[in-house]
Amino acid sequence: MLMSRPTVIPRTSFNKGKLEYIHKTGVTRDSKMFKYVAAMETIQEKVANLEKFGLSEEEIWCLCGKCPILLTLSVEKVQRNMTFVLATMKLAASSVLKHPFLLLANLETQIRPRVDLVKRVFEMGMKPLVEDVSIATALRMSEKRFLKVYVMCHQEDVGEELMEFYEKAIKT
Incomplete structure (x- = not known):
């Protein structure tokens, strides 16, 4: 995914400080992702x-090394998702x-509606088809x-009733 944003960091702007920061992400110099890591600031x-x-x-x-695309997310998006x-x-x-x-993941169209629906199912005293599904697993499932x-x-x-609830949650 980072490869779709080739202008995030110009190739000519690698100074020592920036190279140290990029090295900390765990993205190696020979990786195709190396040049796509964001600006040092x-x-x-x-x-x-x-x-x-x-x-x-x-x-x-460690997180950035596992998922370098995080560096392309806006500060606001990360704050919203982390707060939730x-x-x-x-x-x-x-x-x-x-x-x-x-x-x-998109907070408004995926995370919040799914979390709300899972809570609703349990509030109604119901159980999901698959027992012991973590919320993280539920969020990763296909629709x-x-x-x-x-x-x-x-x-x-x-x-x-649950479907109506879920559709409303997606729209609001």
């Missing part, structure tokens, strides 16, 4: 943003280390699979 800003949520610099570099993960989902900040898609596991497995009237 941007990297510093994004690292500082994640540090505000309690992640150590070492954890952030911490406040609404009640997950630890370190959960994004294991599940970086929590920062990548078809997610609906099958959480909506279509219930009686028709309950399934319709």
Whole structure:
């Protein structure tokens, strides 16, 4: 995905400080991704943003090495998603280390509606088709699979109510 943004960092602007920051991301010099890592100031800003949520610099570099596309996300998007993960989902900040898609996914059209539907299913005393599915797994499912596991497995009237709830959650 980073390869779709070739102008993020000019090839001629590699100074020693920038090379150190890029090295910390874990992206190697011979990697095709090397030239697509963001500008040093941007990297510093994004690292500082994640540090505000309690992640150590070492954890952030590890995260960026696993998922370099995080460096292309806006500070605002990361703040919105992290705030939701911490406040609404009640997950630890370190959960994004294991599940970086929590920062990548669209909060309004994917994360929030799915989290709300999963909560609704359990509030109604219902269970998903597959037991012991973590919320992280539910967020990674395809739309078809997610609906099958959480909506279509219930009686028709309950399934319709859940589907209406989910569709409203996506639109709002």
